[in-house]
Amino acid sequence: MKEKVLAVKKWSELEKQIFLDEFSKIPSWLARYSLKEALRTESGGSDTNPATTYALSKTIVLHDSFFRMKNKRDVIIHEMAHIAIFDFSAEQIIEFATLSGWSFERKLEKITKRTPPSKTLLDDSSYSIDEDFANHIEIFYSNPNKLKNENIKMFNFLQAIIKSKDAK
């Protein structure tokens, strides 16, 4: 498999200001996870992929498309949720996955990998529980009514766990 190499480029001062300004607007419990590194790449990205996160090393990579987007704060919330997930317990994540509709099946004696919900919050939620979690945290802030209308139990669950993080 050929590795896709992301070439890093220098930040412009304006880009730095924009990013820091948007980062200052994210909820404080998410900001507390803090980034070790924020990189700019020469990759243009896309509207569906304006940024990439390497959770273990707490690194965010911003593509050109990030700076064209209107919902920069939502993008950062989403990416920080990929890091925040490390701070939740296994029981909380399994409850999240169950509420979202993830399940398992048995086919020809094998246990299938996690099967995504038939209807997902966002299209790429079906990729993984991790991605689904980041999408839910993003929508919790950007469009709470959508989440309330589609899955009130999930909304209440997220509200409770976020409150517990906020209280720390």
Next chain:
Amino acid sequence: MIKIIVCLLLSVSCSLLTNAQLEPLDLLIGVHKNGRLADLVLAFGEPEDIETTKDKGIVKYVYKKPTSFFSYVDKKKKTVESSSLLFWKTNDDYEYLKNKYGNEEWLEKKIAAKNHSGNENHEVRVPRLGLEFEYDKHSPKILYINIYTNKNLLTNSAI
């Protein structure tokens, strides 16, 4: 109870005993050594719930303590076919498992990642113990480990 646990651990591997930590994964590996339903119930008690499945004679035993897992059970044969265990122990569960079972044959391959959070997904199989799991190199918490009694289900798979 202690006798049962020691027997189960012994059936996993002598090498495990040298640094044995009594955790559900070890016990489940022990249960799947022979796949006896009686061993499952001895090790973990009666399940919290028993669900039916689409397959005739196969039911799903659901446990929530001491950790969340489920097992597919053949009620007629009184055997445990497979289990899936929630595993979230450290921030780097891959390293944890590699340290613990790395002496076993360890088959690993990179698999396509679909999302955009910098994933680099790998699939791991440990045939002798009947284990399989996936992990993301950049976020190596492992959510689920599948364990099989029939080890051929792993070794027959291309990796």
